[in-house]
Amino acid sequence: MYISHDHTCFRVKVYLPCYGILCYNTPMNLLTIENLSKSYTERKLFDHADFSIQEMEKIGVIGINGMGKSTLLKIVAGVETPDEGNVIMGNNIRIGYLPQNPVEDGTIRDQARILLNKLERFEPDTPYEKLSGGQRKCVALANILTRDVDILVLDEPTNHLDNAMSEWLEEFLIAYKGALLMVTHDRYFLDRVSTRIVEVDKGQIYSYPGNYSEFVRLKETRQNMELSTERKRQSILRTELEWLARGARARSTKQKAHIARIEEMQAKSAPIEDGSVEINSLSTRMGRKTIEVNGISKTYGDKVLFQDYSYIFLKGERIGIVGPNGCGKSTLLKVIDGFVEPDSGFVDIGQTVKIGYFSQENEAMDESMKVIEYVRTMAEYIQTKDGSISASQMLERFLFDGSMQWTQISKLSGGEKRRLYLLYILMGAPNVLILDEPTNDLDIQTLTILEDYLDTFDGIVITVSHDRYFLDRVVRRVFAFEENGHIQQYEGGYSDYLNAYELRHSPESEIKATEKKDKPKVQRSHEQKLKFTFKEAKEYETIDEDIADLEDTIADCDKQMLANASDYGKLKELTEKKEDAEKQLEEKMDRWVYLNDLAEQIQQQNQ
Numbered sequence: 001m002y003i004s005h006d007h008t009c010f011r012v013k014v015y016l017p018c019y020g021i022l023c024y025n026t027p028m029n030l031l032t033i034e035n036l037s038k039s040y041t042e043r044k045l046f047d048h049a050d051f052s053i054q055e056m057e058k059i060g061v062i063g064i065n066g067m068g069k070s071t072l073l074k075i076v077a078g079v080e081t082p083d084e085g086n087v088i089m090g091n092n093i094r095i096g097y098l099p100q101n102p103v104e105d106g107t108i109r110d111q112a113r114i115l116l117n118k119l120e121r122f123e124p125d126t127p128y129e130k131l132s133g134g135q136r137k138c139v140a141l142a143n144i145l146t147r148d149v150d151i152l153v154l155d156e157p158t159n160h161l162d163n164a165m166s167e168w169l170e171e172f173l174i175a176y177k178g179a180l181l182m183v184t185h186d187r188y189f190l191d192r193v194s195t196r197i198v199e200v201d202k203g204q205i206y207s208y209p210g211n212y213s214e215f216v217r218l219k220e221t222r223q224n225m226e227l228s229t230e231r232k233r234q235s236i237l238r239t240e241l242e243w244l245a246r247g248a249r250a251r252s253t254k255q256k257a258h259i260a261r262i263e264e265m266q267a268k269s270a271p272i273e274d275g276s277v278e279i280n281s282l283s284t285r286m287g288r289k290t291i292e293v294n295g296i297s298k299t300y301g302d303k304v305l306f307q308d309y310s311y312i313f314l315k316g317e318r319i320g321i322v323g324p325n326g327c328g329k330s331t332l333l334k335v336i337d338g339f340v341e342p343d344s345g346f347v348d349i350g351q352t353v354k355i356g357y358f359s360q361e362n363e364a365m366d367e368s369m370k371v372i373e374y375v376r377t378m379a380e381y382i383q384t385k386d387g388s389i390s391a392s393q394m395l396e397r398f399l400f401d402g403s404m405q406w407t408q409i410s411k412l413s414g415g416e417k418r419r420l421y422l423l424y425i426l427m428g429a430p431n432v433l434i435l436d437e438p439t440n441d442l443d444i445q446t447l448t449i450l451e452d453y454l455d456t457f458d459g460i461v462i463t464v465s466h467d468r469y470f471l472d473r474v475v476r477r478v479f480a481f482e483e484n485g486h487i488q489q490y491e492g493g494y495s496d497y498l499n500a501y502e503l504r505h506s507p508e509s510e511i512k513a514t515e516k517k518d519k520p521k522v523q524r525s526h527e528q529k530l531k532f533t534f535k536e537a538k539e540y541e542t543i544d545e546d547i548a549d550l551e552d553t554i555a556d557c558d559k560q561m562l563a564n565a566s567d568y569g570k571l572k573e574l575t576e577k578k579e580d581a582e583k584q585l586e587e588k589m590d591r592w593v594y595l596n597d598l599a600e601q602i603q604q605q606n607q
Contacts (some may be wrong), residue, residue, distance in 0.1 A: 344458060
């Protein structure tokens with residue numbers, strides 16, 4: 001392996017969205033990796049793969065955990081070297097690298113202090129060891145983002161960041177003028193920031209122009225092409241084998257060449273289809289009494305995390321908890337689960353409740369154990385809709401094949417440990433799932449299957465997450481940590497919460513609240529009680545579905561606009577349709593806020 005410093009151009013293989021075929025272009029590159037091979041223990045991560053980074057390019061790297069995403073970033077950053085292959089880099093190229101779990105020296109560079117004020121709400125002079133995981137990530141990010149580099153290499157930059165910080169980082173990277181190479185599972189982040197998606201898959205590196213949505217479409221095209229080619233190969237092979245079976249003799253040179261072609265076709269391997277994480281929804285029966293939170297409060301030092309908080313969690317609820325780092329989200333989960341005692345109030349848990357707690361730290365994992373031994377400590381067999389399934393079979397479904405099952409946990413990648421820990425929790429068949437940052441270190445494929453699993457899970461889901469896509473996909477109610485330990489309830493997913501929060505805290509809303517406060521109260525008679533009109537009642541029943549339909553229309557317009565980018569007439573038509581749907585959505589959201597406020601007032605009036 002050698003590193004060359006020059007500005008040599010080379011040909012880059014890409015998939016064209018219009019034809020789904022291979023073609024070549026010749027842009028200038030900052031860095032090129034040729035013929036990359038790299039193994040980790042007995043696993044071959046890369047097998048003669050090629051990769052490049054161009055100026056101002058923003059590349060999102062995705063793939064199943066353990067396939068080598070982080071290793072690729074380390075090779076680009078110079079932290080690791082290939083077993084085989086060449087790394088060719090332009091002259092004086094500077095690289096800034098943020099590892100997945102950064103270890104800082106406790107100092108904050110002077111030029112990073114202004115940035116930190118935007119990224120996180122804490123004093124820059126706070127001792128490093130007293131910072132939360134999210135705050136430490138902010139220090140590392142600030143130190144990297146303020147460097148003058150040509151290529152930013154970021155491994156899971158949004159892990160441990162709260163939603164507001166993720167959105168700020170997203171805007172920063174969109175405006176960033178240098179090249180960017182990042183690994184992230186955040187699908188909204190990939191969609192907005194990336195100009196190219198690179199997939200690490202079974203030793204190879206596949207490149208797709210565009211953002212994550214375009215990648216999904218192009219990958220399906222590639223896989224369909226590969227499967228179509230394989231079907232044709234099998235069809236021709238059957239015909240040729242029948243020719244051989246009829247007794248063809250290899251006398252002539254032409255016949256010998258014919259037989260050699262058949263043998264060559266037989267030797268070719270079929271395309272390997274993606275493995276998938278498959279698991280039926282498992283849960284223990286839950287009685288009528290679930291989890292009741294009664295007036296709980298928690299304070300650390302002078303900081304009030306939450307106070308006088310009460311809620312009854314109902315069967316089938318999907319709750320998302322959001323708020324800035326250090327506000328007390330994880331502490332609330334631990335109080336609900338019984339790990340932490342509240343300062344006041346209490347949590348009453350029903351006798352049939354069985355909690356599965358998926359923590360950020362994989363707390364219960366003994367890394368000296370083998371994979372299968374660890375899973376068997378939870379259950380040797382489990383009952384599913386398909387019958388009894390062994391721990392080994394469940395591991396197969398979670399992409400741990402026979403050899404990996406006898407691997408020591410310490411040899412797994414961070415993402416594989418996370419996937420194993422998730423399986424361990426689910427095998428306990430809980431009827432309440434408490435998920436603390438479940439998307440950290442899980443690959444997108446596993447996240448997709450987890451989301452599908454939660455669709456059929458008939459228990460309660462309570463999750464803290466910074467992943468906006470995951471929250472939109474899974475939750476139906478959001479609890480937001482706001483000022484002075486107040487937890488505010490919002491209906492819908494994360495996008496619904498964001499819209500409602502902005503409306504609630506808009507200047508117009510504050511003026512109305514002030515006017516309402518100053519307005520003298522009128523004593524209402526029994527006949528003057530608040531109530532829905534017939535029209536409002538019908539509208540209240542259907543407005544959530546109406547909003548979802550409009551959101552689907554907007555998303556469909558976006559997809560069609562990508563597919564018809566070269567058709568000006570069609571593009572104009574779709575743009576007008578999208579703008580009309582967005583206007584209707586804005587009106588519906590305003591109406592939704594009014595109707596929900598009215599419903600709350602009616603409920604309070606009737607209590």
